[in-house]
Every structure is written in structure tokens, then in C-alpha cells.
Amino acid sequence: MRTRFFRRLAALTLLGFGGYALAQDPAEAERAKQIVELEKQIAAIQKQITDLKNQPVRKPLSINDASTWKSVIAPTLSDDGVWFACRIGSPEIDSEVILQTVKGDKPQLKLPGGSSIGQIAFSRDSKWFAFTVSPTPSRPGGPPSTGKRIYKVVLVNLATNEKTEFEGLRSFAFNGEAATHIAFRKANPELTQPPAPPTNAPPSPVSNNDVILRELATGSELILGNVGEFAFNKKGTHLAMTIDALGQIGNGVQLRDMKTGSLQTLDTGKATYQSLNWKDTSDAFAVLKGVEETGVDGKVFSVVGFSDVGAATKKVVYEPKNDPAFPKDFGINSGRTPFWTDDLSGIFLGISTQKRPEPKKDDPKKDESKKDAPKAEVGPTPRTLPKPDMVIWHWKDERLQPAQQVRAAEDKAFNYLGLYRVSEKKFLRLADDTVKNVRPAPKHLYAVGLDSTPYQLMSTLDGKDFEDVYVTNLTTGERKKALTKTRFVFGVSTDGTHLAYNEDGHFKSLELATLKSYVMDEKAPKPFVNTEDDHNVDKMPTRFIGWSADGKFALVSDNWDIWQLAVHGETAVNLTVDGQTKGIRYRDRVALDPEEKGIDLTKPQLLSMYGEWTKKSGYGRLEAGKPGVTPLLFEDAMIRGVSKARLAEAYVYLRETSLESPEAHITDATFKTPRKVTDSNPQQANFLWSSGGKLIDYVGVNNKKLQGALFLPCSYQPGKKYPTIVYIYERLSQNFHSYQPPSTVGFNKSIYTSNGYAVLMPDITYQLNDPGVSSVKCILPALDAAIATGVVDGDKVGLHGHSWGGYQTAFAITQTDRFKAAIAGAPLTDLISMYSSVYWNTGSANQPIFESSQGRFTGPYWEQQEAYLRNSPVYHATKVKTPLLLLHNDKDGAVDWIQGIEYFNTLRRMQKPVVMLQYKGENHGLMKPENRKDYAIRMREFFDHLLVGKPAPDWWTTGVPHLKLEDHLKNRKD
Numbered sequence: 019m020r021t022r023f024f025r026r027l028a029a030l031t032l033l034g035f036g037g038y039a040l041a042q043d044p045a046e047a048e049r050a051k052q053i054v055e056l057e058k059q060i061a062a063i064q065k066q067i068t069d070l071k072n073q074p075v076r077k078p079l080s081i082n083d084a085s086t087w088k089s090v091i092a093p094t095l096s097d098d099g100v101w102f103a104c105r106i107g108s109p110e111i112d113s114e115v116i117l118q119t120v121k122g123d124k125p126q127l128k129l130p131g132g133s134s135i136g137q138i139a140f141s142r143d144s145k146w147f148a149f150t151v152s153p154t155p156s157r158p159g160g161p162p163s164t165g166k167r168i169y170k171v172v173l174v175n176l177a178t179n180e181k182t183e184f185e186g187l188r189s190f191a192f193n194g195e196a197a198t199h200i201a202f203r204k205a206n207p208e209l210t211q212p213p214a215p216p217t218n219a220p221p222s223p224v225s226n227n228d229v230i231l232r233e234l235a236t237g238s239e240l241i242l243g244n245v246g247e248f249a250f251n252k253k254g255t256h257l258a259m260t261i262d263a264l265g266q267i268g269n270g271v272q273l274r275d276m277k278t279g280s281l282q283t284l285d286t287g288k289a290t291y292q293s294l295n296w297k298d299t300s301d302a303f304a305v306l307k308g309v310e311e312t313g314v315d316g317k318v319f320s321v322v323g324f325s326d327v328g329a330a331t332k333k334v335v336y337e338p339k340n341d342p343a344f345p346k347d348f349g350i351n352s353g354r355t356p357f358w359t360d361d362l363s364g365i366f367l368g369i370s371t372q373k374r375p376e377p378k379k380d381d382p383k384k385d386e387s388k389k390d391a392p393k394a395e396v397g398p399t400p401r402t403l404p405k406p407d408m409v410i411w412h413w414k415d416e417r418l419q420p421a422q423q424v425r426a427a428e429d430k431a432f433n434y435l436g437l438y439r440v441s442e443k444k445f446l447r448l449a450d451d452t453v454k455n456v457r458p459a460p461k462h463l464y465a466v467g468l469d470s471t472p473y474q475l476m477s478t479l480d481g482k483d484f485e486d487v488y489v490t491n492l493t494t495g496e497r498k499k500a501l502t503k504t505r506f507v508f509g510v511s512t513d514g515t516h517l518a519y520n521e522d523g524h525f526k527s528l529e530l531a532t533l534k535s536y537v538m539d540e541k542a543p544k545p546f547v548n549t550e551d552d553h554n555v556d557k558m559p560t561r562f563i564g565w566s567a568d569g570k571f572a573l574v575s576d577n578w579d580i581w582q583l584a585v586h587g588e589t590a591v592n593l594t595v596d597g598q599t600k601g602i603r604y605r606d607r608v609a610l611d612p613e614e615k616g617i618d619l620t621k622p623q624l625l626s627m628y629g630e631w632t633k634k635s636g637y638g639r640l641e642a643g644k645p646g647v648t649p650l651l652f653e654d655a656m657i658r659g660v661s662k663a664r665l666a667e668a669y670v671y672l673r674e675t676s677l678e679s680p681e682a683h684i685t686d687a688t689f690k691t692p693r694k695v696t697d698s699n700p701q702q703a704n705f706l707w708s709s710g711g712k713l714i715d716y717v718g719v720n721n722k723k724l725q726g727a728l729f730l731p732c733s734y735q736p737g738k739k740y741p742t743i744v745y746i747y748e749r750l751s752q753n754f755h756s757y758q759p760p761s762t763v764g765f766n767k768s769i770y771t772s773n774g775y776a777v778l779m780p781d782i783t784y785q786l787n788d789p790g791v792s793s794v795k796c797i798l799p800a801l802d803a804a805i806a807t808g809v810v811d812g813d814k815v816g817l818h819g820h821s822w823g824g825y826q827t828a829f830a831i832t833q834t835d836r837f838k839a840a841i842a843g844a845p846l847t848d849l850i851s852m853y854s855s856v857y858w859n860t861g862s863a864n865q866p867i868f869e870s871s872q873g874r875f876t877g878p879y880w881e882q883q884e885a886y887l888r889n890s891p892v893y894h895a896t897k898v899k900t901p902l903l904l905l906h907n908d909k910d911g912a913v914d915w916i917q918g919i920e921y922f923n924t925l926r927r928m929q930k931p932v933v934m935l936q937y938k939g940e941n942h943g944l945m946k947p948e949n950r951k952d953y954a955i956r957m958r959e960f961f962d963h964l965l966v967g968k969p970a971p972d973w974w975t976t977g978v979p980h981l982k983l984e985d986h987l988k989n990r991k992d
Contacts, residue, residue, distance in 0.1 A: 076703075076704060076705055076706050077704070077705060077706065078705070078706050078732070078772045078773045078774075079705050079706070079707075079760045079768065079769045079772035079773065080769075080992075081760075081762055081769070081951055081954050081955055081958075081992065082992055083705065083760055084759070084760040084761050084762055084766075084769075085108070085110045085111065086111075086701055087108060087679075087699055087701075087759040087760055087761075088106050088107050088108045088111070088113070088698045088699060089106070089107070089108060089679070089680065089698060089759070090104050090105075090106055090672060090680055090681060090682050090696050090698050091104060091105040091106065091107060091113070091134055092104055092105055092138050093659070093661070093670045093672065093682040093696075094138060094139070094140065094661075094670075095120070095140075095661065095662070095663040095666075095668055095669075095670050095684070096140040096144035096147075096176075096663065097140065097142055097143075097144050097663060097664040097665045097666070098144040098663065098665055098666050099120060099663035099665070099666025099667065099668030100119060100120055100121075100144060100176075100666075100668075101117065101118070101119060101120065101140060101144060101147065101176060102116075102117075102118055102119070102120050102670060102682070102684055102695055103115065103116060103117045103118075103138060103140070103147060103149075104116050104138070104682055104696065105131050105134060105136070105138060105149075106131075106696060106698045107131060107133075107134030108134055109134060109154075110154075111154065112130065112131065112132055112133070112154050113131035113132060113133065113134040113154075114128050114129065114130065114131050115128070115129040115130075115131040115138065115149050115172075116128060116695075116696060117129065117147060117174065118695060120668050120684050126695075127174070127179060129149075129172060129174075129181070130151065131149065131151060132150075132151035132152050132153055132154060133151075133152040133153060133154045133155070134154075135152070136149060136150035136151065136152055137149060137150045137189060137190060138150075139190075139192065141192045141197040141200075141234070142192065142194060142195050142196075142197045142254070143197035144176065145175070145176055145177060145197065145234070146173065146174065146175060146176060146192070146197070146200070146234055147173075147174040147176055148171060148172065148173045148174070148190050148192070148200060149171070149172055150169070150170070150171050150172075150187075150188065150189060150190065151168075151169065151170045151171070151172060152169050152188070153168060153169070168185060168186075169185075169186065169187060169188045169205040170183055170184055170185045170186065170187055171183075171184045171187040171188075171189075171190050171202055172184075173200065173232075184202060184230075186204060186205055187202040187203065187204055187205060187230070188203055188204065188205035188206075189202070189203040190202050190203070191248075191249075191250060192250075192254075193250040193254035193257065193276055194250045194251060194252050194253055194254030195252065195253050195254050196253060196254030196255055196276060197234070197254065198233065198234060198235065198254065198276060198277075199231055199232060199233055199234060199254075199257075199276055200231075200232050200234060201229055201230070201231050201232075201248060201250075201257070202229065202230040202231075202232070203229055204227075204228050204229075204230070227243070227244050227245055227246065227262055228241055228242065228243050228244070228245065229241075229242045229245040229248055229259070230242075231257070231274075242259065244261050244262055244263040244264075244268070245259050245260070245261065245262070246259075246260040246261065246262030246290075246291060246292065247259070247260045247291075247292065247293075247294045248260075248294070249294055249295075249296055249303075250276075250296075251296050251301055251303070251327070252296065252298055252299075253301070254276060255275070255276055255277065255301075256273055256274065256275060256276060256301065256327050256328070257273070257274040257276060258271065258272070258273055258274075258294055258296065258303050258305075258324075258327075259271070259272045259273075259274070259294075260272075260291035260292065260294055260305060261291070262290070262291070266288045266289065266290070267288075268286070269286065269287065269288065269289055269290070269291060270283055270284070270285050270286030270287065270291065271283070271284045271285040271286075271291055271294075271305055271322065271324075272284065273324075273327060273331065275328070282331065284322075284324055284331060284333060285305075285307065285322055285333065285335075287307065287309070288309070289307050289308055289309045290307070290308040290309075290317060291305055291306070291307055291308075292305070292306050292308070292352065293305060293306045293352065293354075293355040293356060295355045295356060295357050297357065297358045297362070298613075299360070300325070300358075300362065301325070301326065301327045301328065302323065302324060302325035302326070302327065302358050302362055303323075303324055303327070303358075304321060304322065304323040304324070304356040304357060304358060304365050305321075305322050305323075305324075305356070306319045306320070306321055306322075306350065306352055306356060307319060307320050307321070307322050307335075308352060313374055313375070314349075314372055314373070314374055314375075315373035315374060315375055316373060317352070318339065318349055318350075318372070319349060319350035319351075319352055320335060320336060320337040320338070320350065321335070321336045321350060321356045321365055321367050321438065322334070322335050322336075323335075323336075323356070323358060323365045323440070325358070325362050334365075334440050336365070336367075336438045336445070338350060338369075338445070341445055343444070343445055344369075344445055345369065345447060347371055347372055347374075348369050348370065348371055348372055349369065349370065349371075349372035350367055350368065350369055351367075351368040351369055351370040351431075351433035353368060353370075353431045353433055354367060354368025354433050354435075359437075359458075359462040359492070360460075360461055360462045361462065362440075363439060363440060363441060364437050364438055364439040364440055364462075364492070365437070365438050365440070366435065366436070366437050366458060367435075367436050367437075367438065368433035368434065368435060368436065369433060369434050369436045369447070370432065370433040370434065409423075414475070415475075416471075416474045416475045416478070417474070417478055417861075417862075418478060418856065418861060418862055418863055419861075420856050420858060420861030420862075421478070421860060421861030421862045422861065423861055424859075424860055424861035425861065432454075434447065434448070434449035434450060434454065434456075435448045435449040435456045435457075435458075435465070436448055436449075437492060437495075439493075446492070446495035447495075448465050448467070448490055448492075448495070449467065452469065452471075453467035453468070453469045453488050453497070454469070455467060455468045455469070455470075456468075456488075456490065458492065459510040459514040459517075459530065460510055460511070460512055460513065460514040460615070461513060461514030462492055462514070463491075463492060463493075463514050463515075463530075464489055464490060464491060464492060464510075464514060464530045464531075465489070465490040465492055466487065466488070466489060466490075466510060466517055466530075467487070467488035467489075467490060467497070468485040468486070468487060468488075468507065469485060469486045469487075469488065470483065470484065470485045470486075472484075472486065472503075473485070473503065477866070478862060478863060478865075478866065479863070479865055479866065480865065480866060480869045480870060481865070481866025481867065481869050481870025481871060482505070482869075482870055483505060484503045484504065484505050485503075485504055485505075485507060486499060486501065486502050486503065486504070487499070487500045487501035487502075487504055487507060487517070487519075487528070488500060489517075489528075489530050489533060498533060500517075500528055500530075500533045501519065501528065501535075504519055504521065505520075506519060506520040506521070506559050507519045508520070508562040509562075509564070509565065510530070510565075511527075511565045511569035511572075511585065511616075512565045512566065512567055512568070512569045512615055512616030513568060513569030514530070514569070515529065515530055515531065515569055516528060516529055516530065516569065516585050517530060518538070518562055518565070518572055520546070520559035520562070522545075522557060523545035523546065523547040523557040523559065524537050524538075524539055524540075524545050524546070525537075525538045525539045525546055525559070525562065525572065525574055525583060526538060527572070527585050527586070527587075536585065536586040536587050537587045538572055538583040538584065538585060538586075538587050538590075539574070539581075539583055539587070539590055540587035540590070541584075541587060541588070541589055541590040542581065542583070542590035545557075546559055546560040546574055546575075546576055546581075547559065547560070548560045548577060550577055552783055552784045552785070552786070552874065553870065553871060553872075553874055554786055554869060554870055554874055554875065554876050555870060560574060560575050560576050560577050561574065561575040561577075562574050562575075563575060563580065563606060563607055564607070564616070564617050565616050565617065566582075566616055566617050566618075566619050567614070567615060567616035567617060567618045567619070568616070568619075569585065569616070570584065570585055571583060571584055571585060571619065572585065573593075573607065573617060575604070575605075575606075576598075577603065578594075578597035578598035578602070578603055578604070579592050579593070579594040579595065579596075579597040579598060579604055580592075580593050580594045580597075580604050580607065580625065580640075581593065582619070591645065592645065593640055593645050594625065594640065594645070594646070594647050595645050595646045595647070596646070596647075601629060601630045601631050601632070602627055602628065602629055602630070603627070603628045603629075603630055604625050604626070604627060604638070604647065605625075605626045605627070605628050606625070606626050607623050607624070607625055607626075607640075608623075608624040608625065608626060608637070608660055610624060610660075610661065610662040611662075611664070619642060619643075620642050621642055622639050622640065622641050622642060623639070623640040623642075624637055624638075624639060624640075624650075624660070625637065625638050625639070625640055625647060626658075626660075627647070627649065627652055628752075629652070631713075631725065632654070632713075633654070633713065633727075633751070633752065633754040633755055634652050634653060634654055634655075635652070635653070635655065635656055635657045635658070635755070636649065636650065636651035636652035636653055636657045636689075637649075637650050637651050637652075637657065637660060637671075637689065638650055638652070650688065650689035650690075651685075651689040651692070653673075654675070654755065655673050655674060655675045655678075655755050656673070656674045656675065656680075656755040656756055656757075657671055657672070657673055658671065658672050658674075658680075659671055659672040667686050667687040668684065668685075668686065669684065669685050669686070669687070669689070670682055670683065670684050670685075671683055671685075671692075673692075673694075674755065674756065674757040675755050675757060676708060676710070676711050676729060676754065676755060676756065676757060676758070677707060677708060677710065677757075678757060679698055679699045679702070679757050679759065680698075680757055681694055681695075681696045681697065681698060682694070682695050682696045683695065699759070705772060706732035706733065706772045706773075707732055707768065707771065707772055708729055708730055708731065708732055708734075708768070708771035708772070709730040709731065709732060709733065709734035710729075710730050710734075711727055711728060711729045711730060711754060712728045712730070712807055712809070713725055713726070713727065713728070713751070713754060714726045714727075714728050714778075714800065714803040714804055714806075714807060715803065716780075716799040716800050716802070716803040717799060718781070718782070718783055718792075718795060718796035718799060718800075719783055719784065719785055719792040719795040719796055720783075720785060722783055724751075724780070724781040724782075724783065724796060724799075724800070725751040725780075725781055726750075726751055726778055726779060726780035726781060726800040726803065726804065727750065727751045727753060727754040727778070727779045727780075728776060728777075728778050728779075728804050728807065728809060728810075729767055729771050729776060729777040729778075729779075730771065730776060730809060731771050731773075731774045731775055731776050732771060732772055732773075732774065733774075734809070736808070737808060739808065739809065739810060739811035739812075739814075740774065740775065740776045740809060740810065740811055740814075741774070741775050741776070741811055741814035741815070741816075741961075741965040741966055742775060742776040742777065742778055742804065742809075742810045742811065742814065742815050742816070743765070743767075743770055743775055743776075743777050743778070743815075743816045743817075743818055743961065744777075744778045744779075744780070744797065744800075744801060744815060744816065744817045744818070744837070745765055745767065745777060745778070745779050745818050745819065745823070746779075746780065746782060746793070746797060746817070746818070746819040746823045746826055746827065747782070747819060747820075747821075747822060747823040747826075748781075748782050748783075748822070749781045749782065749783075750779035750780065750781060751779065751780070751781045753779060760772075762947070762950035762951045762953075762954045763943075763944075763950060764820055764843070764943065764944075765818055765820070765841075765957070766954070767779075769954075769958075770961075773958075774966075775961075775965075776804075776809050776810055778800065778801070778804045778810070780796060780797060780800030780801075781796065781800070782796040782797065782826070783796060784874050785874075786874050786875070786876050787874070787875055787876055787882055787885040787889075788874075788885065788888070788889060789825075789826075789872075789873060789874050789875075789889055790825070790826065790829035790830075790833075790888075790889035790890075790891070791833075791888065791889060793826040793829065793830065794826075794829070794830050794833045794834065797817075797826070797830055798834060798836070801815065801836065812836070813838070814838060814965045814966070815836065815837055815838060815965070816837060816838060816839040816840065816841070816961050816964065816965050817830060817831070817837040817839075817840040817841075817900075818840065818841040818842075818843075818957075819842065819843065819845075820842075820843030820844060820905075820943075821843065821844050821845075821912065821913065821942065822846075822872055823843070824842040824843045824844050824845030824846070824905075824913075825842075825845045825846040825847070825891070827840050827841070827842040827845065828840075828842040828845040828846075828847050828891040828902075828921060829889065829890075829891045829894075831891075831898050831899070831900040831902060832891050832894035832895065832897045832898055833894070833897070835899040835900060837900050838900065838901075838964050838965060839900065839901050839903075839960060839961055839964035839965055840900045840901070840902050840903070841902070841903045841904075841905070841957055841960065841961075842902060842903075842904055842905070843904075843905040843906075844905060844906055844907070844910055844912065844913045844915075844918070844942055844943075845891070845904070845906075845913065845917060845918065845921065846913055846917055847890065847891045847892045847917045847918070847920055847921035848890050848891075848892045848893075848917060848920050848921075849868070849873070849879070849886045849889055849890040850879045850883075850886050850887070850890065851916070851917075851920070852864055852868075852913070852914070852917055853865055853868050853873075853878065853879050853886070855914045855916070856914070857911070857912060858910075858911035858912075858914070859911035859912055859941070859942070860911075865878065891921060892920055892921050892924050895921065895924045895925055895928060895930070896928060898925060898928075898930050899930075901931040901932070901964055902925065902930070902931070902932045902933075903932075903933050903934075903935070903956070903957070903960050903974075904918050904921065904922055904932065904933065904934040904935065905918075905934070905935045905937075905953065906918025906919070906922075906934060906935075906936060907936060907937050907938075907939075907940035907941060907942070907944075908936055908938060908939070908940075909939055909940060909941050910940075910941055910942050911941050911942060912941075912942040913942065915936070918934055919934070922934045933973070933974060933977070935953065935956065937949045937952075937953070951992070952990070955990075955992070956971070956973070959971040959974070960974060972986075973986070
């Protein structure tokens, strides 16, 4: 036994434990192996259990959860690219200001930001950061107001992170490139104090016209009193101010030297000074000066210009009353801000008729000789009759009477552009009743005027907007007609020499000096006609992108690629080369410098990219003089909003998917290692959301390839079918990567996917004269493709759309019974009556919408009567089998609510299941939070009953009598 024992011990020593296992019985070794494997599985299961216990229980989204969602607002980089800042907030709750370094691991600063609306800025030397804090307005259902509304500005020293708060201030401005000072504007006193009890005490002497000037390096402050307006020049070396004192005593214009602190009074008088405006490229500014004058309603204005500001500032004053050449009965209009020409040879200003009070008429003297004569009996004169409250509509009105009413304030404030030439002391009227719309071209050698008067009446009838183009020489004032009946006019070249326009499908340039036209795309392989656009517009042009900095080239899109066209048509170069072949739309060129003057083609260009069939997006770089794009960032996400640090290769952009809220990412010029720097909605982890999405392909009207975005329900299980909402408008598949936070504003896909629904958003295209019919030919194939994925339960599908989508919903249920429930918000239902009704929000007739816009008809209903009838839901109501919920408000200014009433009454007469919701006083959409919430809840109740089988709400089954409505609303649950 001992010998056997030592032999076995030797074997263990030589073979180790592995050898021991080999020496064991095979069955025993297999059993040990199984035990080890089971122990691993048990450990994995125990870890899963622990993880599940530690995870919060996720719940479906409710309407009440919507108020907790925030968004990233105004992401900003310092000029040196070292710092990043933004607000994270929402209209309902206080925001937070985020401040952090672009590189390194320093922790973020998170500062209370108050309302989500406000200023946020770095100083130009990147040493300071400031933002405003204003109170978030109280909202129905939100926390009650404390009665104290405090405004303040917060200033942060970026070297030390020291924070200084200034209460009672509402705005600020750093002094431009110098970055030595910051100026604060005080808030109104009543906004910084709690409500005062009733008292006979005089008002507080605190002025809200004070400006506080703070030296950033030392912290020393100076109060500048009675400041009406103030502004720094671009260099930040001078501060210009208008003085607005009680009783106009001491009013004037002052200039402060920011280096020496010296103060100059440039102009003074018992007058109102306003509209102070610096020239961005030079040390010159202009201001309006208004005085009271007998016999004139309102103030009489002159323009005062200052140039070469500093020790020897030059001043020029133009007073129209001293100029016999100035139009009679006109004056300078205070509604247009004056500004210098580029070469400081003149000042642009606005003029309008000068109102004068009607002279008071004395009572006529009595004729003593006839005092005993009998009085003749006469009826009341027109002067004694009450004025009728009426409107006169005339068929020759160039604009419909409601349109004139809607634009009355704009028309009343209209003013004509003029130019005062300083050296010649000459006023040039550039705009008049013949050509009202005039704009100076860059470099201010010419002005371009557009006159739609000959075509205005017809354009209000059929929507075809034409204009005549005029060119004015700004030295002589000579005006010449250059183009007649042009529909598509774009901008003037950066050097101010050519105007771009499109005619007969070709991009052309008009040489302003000679009025000669050139075909810029003459060497292109085909005209730039937007064949993808299905509106009733003949040869709709593709998009004009912009002019090169030197004015020699125009950049245009063919819907896929970006082309460089020589101004006189010598060359046409496809810069991006492969957009159409690769299915990538190079959408636009990104302007990284907000102060640029045209596109500098000698430098690399950043282009936005979009995958038409993949829905990827991102950015690519186009090198100067080298056709072809190098992709930098191209992902299965929505990438947007890129901006660059002014003096460094640091970039910030927003990235989102249907599952991830838009968050700020910072990166360098390569875009290879982006860094996510915000987390705006961490609470989403507590809620069920969606399991992602699928892109579906199908063929629509005219055998056109289309796509739809199918969003999966939360906790999606392959092989299981789900109730589905089809949400429609026009093209919606581009929203595949769009994040939709929970909201009570209309239909919200995130709330529905969170509660177990799938959501389909298909593309819809059209053929002329058949908007309804062609929409159905797109919707149903999209539904078939979605059902084929195995996700959609074809027996539990609802349809919803609003406005144009509401029309298509109302029409679709007359053509098919495949939808078990439908909600149509503010739908067009009778296209014939709708054609001649009024779009009350603008006051215009709906006729142009039908003939040149969304309606897609080639003429009026008396020319296309069968087509209008064929596509009107109300005339096919007898075929409706789908339960319908209508929304139409009594103040709808887009689709007259008679459209909803007409469809409702027609369906009711046929005893079809229909309910219409009317929110009193609401327009085309819902604005009041309580109305939004109520509608969102009723939508859910409606779909949940008809698609999921939940109990029907009483308002659907039996309705609510008027006398019981108040109790019904009181007893509703959120």
C-alpha cells in the first residue's frame, strides 16, 4: 500500500492536477467538467438577477411625463476652441447652463440657467463667459409663481472658474474683439421686485435705462445713466450711446473711448435718438434724430452719420426739410435702420409720407339776417350718421380684403428705400410706387428692384408669382428695367456685379452694368430642373446654393451633386462627382464663418451629406480645386447643426437617433474621435421607449420607388404582431433617425411605441389632379410592405394625419376599409368649397394653394370639376366604414372649420361612427397646454379602444350633452 501511495504521489508531482484528472476515472472527469460548466451558468444567471434587481423598473410613457424632457440649446465654442457651453432646458422647467473644456478631463460646470430662452456667449479672447438668467414663466398645471421674477447675468472667469452674479440685469454685451469690458442693461424694476401692495407712493426713482460698464480685468464698474441704445464697434475700441433722459434734457449721442475712458458728445438736442447702427467693416455708425414739429403728426426725423470715430470724428447730418429735392409730403421713416454704404459715400434710409393733422374747422358764423327764417327740415347729414361696420370686396382688388386686413400694420409701416450721398449732398429716391421692393447689392454699386404689380392680382388667384427686375445705379440714381415676368430670382454676386436667376430651367446671370444675360449652366450636361418636385410648377429649378467670394462662380445643386458654374457660362464642374451614383445627396455647403462674404473656393469646404436610401447623414470635406468629397462623418444617425470655433479646428454638432436624444459632440477637423459632452435626458432610462426601426421599400404612384420608416414597439419580439398607427403627411421617411421627445403637441410616436404600438411613417408622392387618389396609391403599398415584415398586425391598424395629412386620412377611409380607426386633424373635405374659401391666417384665397402648391391641380374646379369631385372626401362619404375622430377648431385660420363640420354632418346623416372635437378659440393647431393634453389623451383612448380592445370612453360611445360637459371635464383623469 505504501509503495502504491508513493507511486501515486510521484505521478501527482510530475503531472500536476491536470495529470491527476487524467489519472481519474473517465466518468468522474466528465462529471467534474459538467459541474464546472453548471457553476459558470449559475454565476451568469446570478449576475443577470443582480443586474435586473439593480435596474430601475421601466414604465410606459404617459402624457404627464412629457414635461420632464429637455433639449440642448445654443451649443457654442469659444473662439480659441478650448471651451464649450450650452443650455439644456425646455419651456416648462428651468434650464441648466453647461460649461466645460473641449479637451482634458476637467469636470463640467453646471449652473442654474432659468428660462431656456436667453443669451449665452464667450468673450472674443476666450477668457470670459456670460449668460442671462430669466424666470421660467408659470404654466397651467405647473408650479405656482412665487410672485418674484428675478433677472440676472452670470459672469464666469474661465481661468479661475470664479462666478459673479449680477441681479436685476437682463442683457449684456462684450466689447467685440478687444474683450476688455462687458456692458449690462438693467431689467425693468417691476420684474426684479415682488408685487407691491396698493399705495399712493410715487414710482421708484430707479431707472431701467441705466447701463453698467464693467472692466473685466479689474472688476471696476461704471454706471452710465439714461442710455437709450448702446453698441460697441466690431473692434471693441469704442462704445456709442444714445441718451434718453426725462424731459429730453441732455439727450444726444455720446462716444466712449474704451481704452482711455474719454467721453465725447457727438450730437445733442431736445430730440429722440434711435436706431443706432455701426458699420461692421469700418468705424462708422448712423442714428436717427427725431424732433417734435408743429403741424406734423409724430416726430420729424433726420439722419446723423459719424465716420472716422475717435479723436477727430466726422459728422454729417441730413435734414429733408432743408432739401427742396426731397419728395414733398414725405419724411424719414423711423421703422428702417439707417446704414452706411461700403465706401462711406452715402447713408441708406427709409422714407414715407409724413402725416399731418387735419385742420380744425371753426363753426360757421350765424347769418343774423336769417335768424328768424323758418328752418328747412332736412335728414341727417352723413357726418351725423353712425359709421357702418363693413368691408367692401371688389373683383379688381390686387389683394383680397382679408389679406389687406392681415397685413394692415405691415402696409402702414411700409417705407421706401432712399440714399443720401454725402459728398454731393444729394438725395436719391430708390424705391417708389412703381418699384417698391428695392435692395442694395453687395459693394453698393447697384440696387436691385423687384416689381410684382403687373402680376399681383393673378398671382393671388393662381399662385404664379412673377416679377419685373430693375437695376439702379447708386451713383447716378438711374433705373433701368432688366428682366420682364421672371419667376425665380436669387441673390446678387458677392462682388455686386451679377444677379442670379432661373429661366426655362436654366440658371442664368444678369450683368448689372450692361444688363446682359448669360446662361451659367450652358456647359452642363442637362438643365437644372427639379424633376422630383410634383407640384404644378413648370420647370421648377433645383436649389441655388450661393456665390463664390470673388463673384466669379455660382454653386447650385442638381438635387444630388453640387455644381460650380462660371458666371458667364464658360465652365460647369460637378464638384461632388458621385452623389447620384452613390445615392448620396450633398445637401448644402456649411458656412462655418458667420461673418463670411461669399464662399471662398480657395479653401476646403464642409458639405452636409444624406443617404437617400440608407438615411445616413454626416459631413464630408471638399478640397479646393479637387473634385470629389472625402467623407468625414457618415453614420446611421441624424447629424446636424455643426459649427466651428472661430480661431481653432474645433467643431461641435448635434447627433440623434430615434432612440437617442440630440446631444452635442465636439471633435477636431478629422471628425474621427468625437466626444459626447451632453446628456440632456438621462430619465429616459426609466421608461420603455422603442426597439428601433426598420426601413421598408415599396412602389407608389407611377411606379416610383418609395420608403417608409417603421418604428418598433418597446420590448419588440420577432414573430409577434403589433397594433400600428400609420402617420401620414408627405415624405416622412427622412425622419427615420429623428428623435421625438414625448410631447402633447399633436401625434407623438414615442408615446405610442412606449405603450406597445408600432408606428409607420411612409413617403407619399403625387400625380397632378389626383392628390387624394395618388396618396392612397402610396399609403396602401406602404402598409402592405410593413405587414410583410411581420411586425404589423393587419387587423389592428389606425390612420392619422393633421392638416394636409388630415385631408389624406379623411379621403383614404373613403377608398379602403383596411384601417380600423382613423383620426383626421383639421382636414380639407370638400375641395370645391375649399378652393374658393379664405386662408384666414394670411387673408389670401386658397386658390393659389390648389393650383401652384400642395393641392397639385392644373386649374380651378370649373375646369377640372371631375378631378375635384373625385378627390373630395365628402362626396365619397357613403363608402366610409372606419370609425373616425375629427379635430376642427372654430378659429382655424388655415382650413376653415366648415370643412370639418361638412364632413361630420354628412357622416352623421349617414349614421357613420364619427365624433368631432372642437376646442374653442383655437387655430389650426392647439396652443393652450390644457387643450393639447386633453386632445392627446382622447387620441390614446380612441386608438386604445379600437385597436387594443380597451374599454370605450363615454365621450365616444354616448357623447356628452352640453349641460353635462363641465362635469365631464371636471371628472376626467390625466
